[in-house]
Amino acid sequence: MQPIQLFDPASSTYTYVLFDERTRDALIIDPVDDQLERDLSVLRQYGLKLQWTVETHAHADHITSAGHLAEHAGAKTAAPQGCGITTAALQLAHGDVLRFGDQTLTALHTPGHTSGSMSFTWNSHVFTGDTLLIGGCGRTDFQSGSAQALYHSITHVLFALPDTTTVWPGHDYQGRTHSSIGIEKSSNARIAGKSEAEFVAIMEALNLPRPKRMDEAVPANLTSGVRHDADGVGSNAVKAASGYAGDVSAALAFAWWQSGDAVLVDVRTDAEREWVGFVPGAVALAWKQWPGMAMNPDFDAGLQAAVPAGKKAVLLCRSGVRSVAAAKRATELGLEAYNILEGFEGDPDAQAHRGVKGGWRMRGLPWRQG
Numbered sequence: 001m002q003p004i005q006l007f008d009p010a011s012s013t014y015t016y017v018l019f020d021e022r023t024r025d026a027l028i029i030d031p032v033d034d035q036l037e038r039d040l041s042v043l044r045q046y047g048l049k050l051q052w053t054v055e056t057h058a059h060a061d062h063i064t065s066a067g068h069l070a071e072h073a074g075a076k077t078a079a080p081q082g083c084g085i086t087t088a089a090l091q092l093a094h095g096d097v098l099r100f101g102d103q104t105l106t107a108l109h110t111p112g113h114t115s116g117s118m119s120f121t122w123n124s125h126v127f128t129g130d131t132l133l134i135g136g137c138g139r140t141d142f143q144s145g146s147a148q149a150l151y152h153s154i155t156h157v158l159f160a161l162p163d164t165t166t167v168w169p170g171h172d173y174q175g176r177t178h179s180s181i182g183i184e185k186s187s188n189a190r191i192a193g194k195s196e197a198e199f200v201a202i203m204e205a206l207n208l209p210r211p212k213r214m215d216e217a218v219p220a221n222l223t224s225g226v227r228h229d230a231d232g233v234g235s236n237a238v239k240a241a242s243g244y245a246g247d248v249s250a251a252l253a254f255a256w257w258q259s260g261d262a263v264l265v266d267v268r269t270d271a272e273r274e275w276v277g278f279v280p281g282a283v284a285l286a287w288k289q290w291p292g293m294a295m296n297p298d299f300d301a302g303l304q305a306a307v308p309a310g311k312k313a314v315l316l317c318r319s320g321v322r323s324v325a326a327a328k329r330a331t332e333l334g335l336e337a338y339n340i341l342e343g344f345e346g347d348p349d350a351q352a353h354r355g356v357k358g359g360w361r362m363r364g365l366p367w368r369q370g
Helices: 033-046 066-073 147-158 181-187 196-204 214-221 250-259 270-276 299-306 321-332
Strands: 004-008 013-019 025-029 049-054 076-080 090-092 097-100 103-109 118-122 125-129 166-169 246-248 262-266 312-316 336-340
Touching: 004 033, 013 033, 013 103, 013 166, 025 033, 025 097, 033 066, 049 066, 049 097, 066 076, 066 321, 103 147, 118 147, 147 196, 166 181, 246 250, 250 262, 250 312, 250 336, 262 299, 299 321, 312 321, 321 336
Parallel strands: 025 049, 049 076, 076 090, 125 166, 246 336, 262 312, 312 336
Antiparallel strands: 004 013, 013 025, 097 103, 103 118, 118 125
């Protein structure tokens, strides 16, 4: 079985969709923000249920759509633990296994391009991100890159795989789609037959231009491509918004809810609540459910029943994608509706998940799991 390979021309990035033929459970590797609709269309076309979004590293040349895919398709996010992508629900270590249906994806820590970079094996395939490219490799001159570490990752980890293993790279700039471990061991211009000292000298002499989108892409990718915090918005301020009453911090939403002035509405899917955690006191009312991403037909009636006249509706989801849309719909129904800027994901005390900055993790607020 082959992966579905998708290409983004602007960044020459390959995205991969893997799925289990029996259950139709799927995962996606290195999705790109500008290709969100394409990827959702592929999921619909093949009748797939997205279980995981997976990153090989924190990209410097494009912004991921992982957070948005998770919102739209109800998936869980996974990223290498050494990359600082603290919004990912699962922080992957070497040897960790992701399951989707009867299939498994295994993480290999392959630092060098960045200190946290990972490759992933699936049956007789390996997805190498920017660690190993066709005839080349990723650069090592930023994001804690190391030519020495990359040499070890390629020669001791990837080249230890069977020669017949198919190599699926994170990029290619010449239209090539895949290679094999055997071919790269024998003919890769950067590393085949080279000593570590020779390889380091090659990498140090590259003198490549700085990635054009680096300053924009890296910070965005550290939050899975979606802004999760309320920087610039005071805890008691309402940020003006188009189509609904405004954006508010978790602290202000909590104060309204505690005083009885507002109803908290959790628009995440039922599956997300089961896996990530429930918000005590919230009305559970899914905005959209996969497959089809159709609006929940019971949403309007449920919202009107949950929010009495004269009370505000404050809406939350995982990151703000669905809660904004739901707030706009609530406004159309005549309610005073606000989007809560911080989302809710994972154990509030687990540094390996989102850290402590997100609003649902504020000390002293009861809106937290556990």
